[in-house]
Amino acid sequence: MYSPNPSCESQENLQEEVICTLFYLIPIAIVTWFGGRLLGIVVAIVNALAWAFADSSSGHTYSHTAIFYWNSTVVFGIFLVLTLLLSVLKDALEKQTALAFTDYLTGALNRRAFSDLLQMEIDRSKRYKHPFTVAYIDIDNFKQLNDKFGHRAGDLVLCTVADLARTQLRSTDLCARLGGDEFALFFPESGQEAAQIITSKIQLCLLGEMEKNKWPVTFSIGVLTFIDNIPHTVDEVIDLSDSLMYAVKNNGKDAIRYSIYTG
Numbered sequence: 001m002y003s004p005n006p007s008c009e010s011q012e013n014l015q016e017e018v019i020c021t022l023f024y025l026i027p028i029a030i031v032t033w034f035g036g037r038l039l040g041i042v043v044a045i046v047n048a049l050a051w052a053f054a055d056s057s058s059g060h061t062y063s064h065t066a067i068f069y070w071n072s073t074v075v076f077g078i079f080l081v082l083t084l085l086l087s088v089l090k091d092a093l094e095k096q097t098a099l100a101f102t103d104y105l106t107g108a109l110n111r112r113a114f115s116d117l118l119q120m121e122i123d124r125s126k127r128y129k130h131p132f133t134v135a136y137i138d139i140d141n142f143k144q145l146n147d148k149f150g151h152r153a154g155d156l157v158l159c160t161v162a163d164l165a166r167t168q169l170r171s172t173d174l175c176a177r178l179g180g181d182e183f184a185l186f187f188p189e190s191g192q193e194a195a196q197i198i199t200s201k202i203q204l205c206l207l208g209e210m211e212k213n214k215w216p217v218t219f220s221i222g223v224l225t226f227i228d229n230i231p232h233t234v235d236e237v238i239d240l241s242d243s244l245m246y247a248v249k250n251n252g253k254d255a256i257r258y259s260i261y262t263g
């Protein structure tokens with residue numbers, strides 16, 4: 001004759017409870033990950049209340065009523081910890097992902113991301129025979145500014161340059177910090193005339209802001225348009241634009257030079 005083993009029965013009950021509690025975690029995890037910390041906390045509270053309600057209506061008896069409240073609090077604590085851990089993990093992941101593509105200081109694209117995107121644009125422009133323009137911007141006398149006003153002021157200038165340039169750009173344009181005090185802008189589908197309008201506007205805007213803050217720097221800018229015989233590699237495109245910017249530097253700084261690449 002079959003006689004149920006009480007310890008086996010209680011083990012099965014325990015297993016059921018654990019699995020049910022785990023099910024509460026799934027919506028909390030999903031909402032926290034996709035909806036954010038605040039929504040996650042709301043769902044954690046709702047789920048903890050649901051858990052307490054289900055527990056009390058299941059006929060579960062405790063040797064002391066305080067145990068029910070203690071268990072409910074522990075369950076809520078677990079839900080809350082999961083919410084907080086997941087939101088911290090997501091923030092960290094987002095930061096890491098952003099750092100892989102952007103410059104930590106200015107938020108502009110970093111050299112690697114800029115090169116990858118530019119390579120795609122070069123391939124597209126070559127295939128469809130569309131022009132594009134690259135503007136290479138170097139801050140003049142930046143070292144002196146750092147020396148006179150401090151590194152933090154220098155950082156602020158770099159951030160201001162990136163922010164101002166970005167406010168003037170279209171969503172399809174790119175803005176990157178290539179290193180130190182050097183920035184590059186990319187204008188797809190833009191010939192020299194269109195690039196002239198936008199770069200002179202950016203230059204005016206930058207100079208105005210520098211003057212307003214009494215930062216003694218100017219900008220040397222080389223703007224190179226590619227129409228035919230577009231080079232194959234990003235490095236060539238960047239080096240050519242850099243050389244044009246250097247021509248401005250060697251000619252007294254604080255100016256823009258435009259050119260069309262002819263191969």
Ligand SMILES: Nc1nc2c(ncn2[C@@H]2O[C@H](COP(=O)(O)OP(=O)(O)OP(=O)(O)O)[C@@H](O)[C@H]2O)c(=O)[nH]1
Pocket residue numbers: 105138139140141142143144146150151152153154155158179180181249
């Ligand atoms: N504040 C700050 N300074 C930086 C950063 N990265 C590089 N620099 C400084 O930028 C300066 C760049 O110096 P240079 O390339 O000689 O530039 P410059 O003084 O503008 O000289 P010209 O370009 O000839 O006008 C160096 O002093 C670097 O230390 C940064 O992230 N923050």
